Amino acid sequence: MTTAVQTKQHLFNNYGQRALTMVSGQGAYLYDETGKEYLDFTAGIAVCNLGHAHPGVAQVIAEQASTLIHTSNLYAIPGQFALAEKLASLSGLADDVKVLFVNSGTEANEAALKLARRYQMQQGHGEEKSRVLSLPKAFHGRTMGSLSLTPKAAYHEGFTPLVPNCETPPDLDSVFAAVDETVAACIVEVIQGEAGVLGIDPAFLRALESRLHAVGALLIVDEVQTGVGRTGTFFAYEEVGIKPDIVTMAKGLGNGMPVGAVLAKKAVADAFTPGSHGTTFGGNPLAMAVANYVVDTVAKEQFLAHVREIGDAIEAVLHTYVKNVSGRGLMWGFDVPDAANFVARAAALGLLVTSCGACRIRIVPPLIIDQTHVDQFANALGVLTSVSS
Numbered sequence: 535m536t537t538a539v540q541t542k543q544h545l546f547n548n549y550g551q552r553a554l555t556m557v558s559g560q561g562a563y564l565y566d567e568t569g570k571e572y573l574d575f576t577a578g579i580a581v582c583n584l585g586h587a588h589p590g591v592a593q594v595i596a597e598q599a600s601t602l603i604h605t606s607n608l609y610a611i612p613g614q615f616a617l618a619e620k621l622a623s624l625s626g627l628a629d630d631v632k633v634l635f636v637n638s639g640t641e642a643n644e645a646a647l648k649l650a651r652r653y654q655m656q657q658g659h660g661e662e663k664s665r666v667l668s669l670p671k672a673f674h675g676r677t678m679g680s681l682s683l684t685p686k687a688a689y690h691e692g693f694t695p696l697v698p699n700c701e702t703p704p705d706l707d708s709v710f711a712a713v714d715e716t717v718a719a720c721i722v723e724v725i726q727g728e729a730g731v732l733g734i735d736p737a738f739l740r741a742l743e744s745r746l747h748a749v750g751a752l753l754i755v756d757e758v759q760t761g762v763g764r765t766g767t768f769f770a771y772e773e774v775g776i777k778p779d780i781v782t783m784a785k786g787l788g789n790g791m792p793v794g795a796v797l798a799k800k801a802v803a804d805a806f807t808p809g810s811h812g813t814t815f816g817g818n819p820l821a822m823a824v825a826n827y828v829v830d831t832v833a834k835e836q837f838l839a840h841v842r843e844i845g846d847a848i849e850a851v852l853h854t855y856v857k858n859v860s861g862r863g864l865m866w867g868f869d870v871p872d873a874a875n876f877v878a879r880a881a882a883l884g885l886l887v888t889s890c891g892a893c894r895i896r897i898v899p900p901l902i903i904d905q906t907h908v909d910q911f912a913n914a915l916g917v918l919t920s921v922s923s
Contacts, residue, residue: 559586
């Protein structure tokens with residue numbers, strides 16, 4: 535029999551030591567190899583919006599897996615047509631929105647970067663209009679393009695030089711000032727998850743959109759973490775009054791099935807002509823079956839209203855026990871004295887949360903949690919904050 539130690543020795547060490555091993559899940563709970571139960575307020579890092587072992591998702595996977603898993607994009611895939619129509623309608627951007635399916639959030643952002651530059655080229659510009667801006671504290675992924683738009687020095691170590699003309703000014707005023715005729719696009723998160731669940735001022739986002747369009751540049755909104763109902767609306771940008779040219783999404787779209795998407799206004803999407811971009815697995819029949827089910831479920835107004843209602847209950851609990859609370863819907867961040875210690879102590883109590891800084895905790899529970907789970911979370915938080923964390 536292969537032991538855990540024998541198995542581990544053949545894995546890359548990029549994730550470091552992982553203290554817990556999860557073997558099953560049900561709804562808002564995970565179970566380790568000893569049978570211990572954990573209230574999961576990580577949801578696979580904002581992925582399992584419908585929770586674990588959701589019966590509808592499981593049924594869709596079983597039925598599609600027994601029918602057809604993969605063909606590649608050499609052939610038309612009906613599930614893509616259905617999901618693209620739904621996402622285009624939900625985007626509220628225009629009737630002629632186009633959709634590209636990929637496998638992950640970083641792939642979606644990589645495609646968006648390529649699309650923005652190719653669009654500008656097809657508008658008659660060359661390298662003189664190739665700069666892409668991102669915001670301070672942003673996180674857009676780990677591939678070379680998305681990494682180049684993620685201004686965290688620790689993530690850059692050993693990978694330079696990065697993609698040229700990808701820039702992150704030091705503050706929001708500098709971002710605005712950097713927008714000129716040489717800018718192809720700017721990518722933003724409405725709420726910056728990896729930065730600690732920090733919302734960007736809606737007035738700034740609206741002003742930035744106007745400034746970008748004034749110089750012929752594109753606004754890209756990264757909804758990888760905030761999309762698919764996470765903040766109480768299907769897309770987070772709906773609540774701040776902006777109309778992006780390109781939207782990227784993944785995470786909650788597949789409830790654990792790897793799938794991502796890029797939405798773009800037709801004039802922009804048309805820059806990807808046949809052969810200009812591609813993916814072997816993106817939008818395969820299995821991923822499309824699951825994503826269609828997830829979108830059909832989450833997009834219902836009753837479901838989104840529930841997210842907002844339970845989100846309000848979570849916020850009230852957080853304000854009772856912790857400081858510097860920020861977020862929306864079921865995506866929240868708060869301060870603790872020692873995040874690593876807090877995460878470990880929470881796990882010992884049967885609560886899973888994530889750190890996103892030395893003193894910052896993020897919670898992104900499944901969107902299907904109810905008041906019972908909120909009460910359980912409140913009890914655990916009361917214990918965790920009763921002594922120094």
